[in-house]
Amino acid sequence: MNRDASGQRDGTGTGSGGSASGGAGHGEVLVSVDAVYKHFPIKQGIVFKKEIGRVHAVDGVDLEVRRGETLGIVGESGCGKSTLARCITGLHQVTAGRILFEGDDITRLGKAGLKAFRRDVQMIFQDPYGSLNPRRRVGSIIGDPFAVHSIAGGAERKRRVQELMELVGLNPEHYNRFPAEFSGGQRQRIGVARALALKPKLIVCDEPVSALDVSIQAQVINLLKDLQDELGLTYVFIAHDLSVVRYVSDRVAVMYLGKVGEAAEAETLYVRPRHPYTAALLSAASIADPDEAERAERIVLTGDVPSPIDPPSGCRFHPRCPKAADRCIREDPPLVPREGDPPDHVTACHFPVEPGERLAHKHAAIAQVSTQPELPEAEE
Template sequence: MTAQGEVLVRVEDVHKHFPIKQGIIFKKEVARVHAVDGVSLEIRRGETLGIVGESGCGKSTLARCVTGLHPVTRGRIEFEGTDITTLSKDGLKRFRRDVQMIFQDPYGSLNPRRRVGSIIGDPFAIHGIADGAERKKRVQELMELVGLNPEHYNRFPAEFSGGQRQRIGVARALALKPKLVVCDEPVSALDVSIQAQVINLLDDLQDELGLTYVFIAHDLSVVRYVSDRVAVMYLGKVGEAAAVEDLYGTPRHPYTAALLSAASVPDPDEAERAERIVLTGDVPSPIDPPPGCRFHPRCPKARERCVAEEPLLTVKGADAPDHVAACHFPVEPGERLAREHAAIEQESTEPELPEVSS
């Protein structure tokens, strides 16, 4: 899918904050976790948008906001031109027929006390689409579609392997023929050989059913293989977004360059020549994120401007129109950051919360 494809989902300045309360009887909000803090991006019909970043950067929270599982604190999310943040309960139920999710844990996402046929058939029951023999027929068709034996309709999840359980999750997500599927690290809990099978299955299903994916993962090689475009998140914000070859070929944000330097390289000669960018310090607390650029306490290119002024997500130099980065001093092609260190000290990563009497 090209960059000019039709926009299926538009995320505009979305914030999601989780309140922290203290007190025994009268609970008072004393702080907030800024899980997602001003994210804007587009998801185009038929493409795969990869979202990467360290644990706690907000990528899974953003995915749950897009699927309507988390109400947003502020901002707007449009799906086919409709703002889903203002939908009624009935409107959300209709919306969720078009947006489904594949969860990370193939063991925890399936009820061990229910049979597989019942689990996959839940979407039909919830939306009143089919029952009885018709529902069983559709469930068995879905099982065959994802590579499971339809005769195992009455088995329990414990009778399947991890890869087979994830296929059950895929079948459940596809039951209502959604337009958007959010894959929240769908292969991270699987063996490497099984990962390849599930990824190839998702790729085949996208071609066959015309699906649009949001693919969240830590493995940068997996993201490169499956994605058309990639967004890199850090501490609740998007630091860089671009077509996959542009981002992997010429990263502009120092954080993106550091992530890519940590990725495994299959060619031993190339791996020996590559230099690892080691970031100093810890990830700041999302309760009290640093001012200006949130990456500046760990950035090897940070200057005083990075503390005083938050960078905008814009095109740098002669980059493609859809290659944007939020950095005042973007990485230049061929620039080596491995021997540089953060120019600005990080004072604290864990703010103290005020005491509240009960």
């Protein structure tokens, strides 16, 4: 599929294969993230600023998102989840690599192409308070996409906005209220309505329920699932809560320090994690059954998360990994299926976790070695 100078589509296409999604999915590839890097320069000086380093926020990520599915992305704070989401939506320009949306490389689109692309990709933000302008009425906020893209105005815009409010469970008669007159859950519904205004094909949910009470979280999550079934939406769902990710996701990718460590079907990953970091994350998740929680063993990782300014050599996780060996310092493990795993279960680990293996009593005995990895040159 290509776009002409006006940004209009003239065909169809699919993304490239060989990424963290493997062969699983609901249908054709909607988004393909191909060796994407996003580095933020660190500059020093007042008048003549000199670059003294870089923050390696995203460092060579390969992912695929298939039409109609939900891809969950989990990891610690600072692992690059939100930065990757902003790259996918075109809010950040990538340092290197490419992102294909229905076959189009969005990293090469001009202003007209980006405007057309953003009709198909929307975002739900984490903070339902900060993402809404407190000085504007709800009807105006939800109607912004219609105004920006010159789709509807006047009475027609008001009708569409009220239909969206009803769709997400808000009272259409509250069209003229301000955000401060709504609860946290209702404000997030306003954000969902705004994201749905242009009937997008992909919605990136950047921790959409983390700022809400637990009871309200369930309402918003069920709303998102119902809208996906009704409208055929595709989600990239970013969250810290592993139980939420398991409930909403078809596939899950685990990120650590700018890289994907493991990706698989949700149930497969939760039942049989292969990367030591994934196993540690799952061991820290809360368990509802008190008897099962008592039997569970917590994997406590030693040391601090390395700095993304100067990431470790080889495997990024080796300074904290209970299975680390000298090979982990020297070689960066490829993200591929390991022995005994299905093709859609990929893991970046030289020594993946075996079924029944107890990592809680293992401790890494190697020192951290840090080098500056080479950055692939960005295409002109």
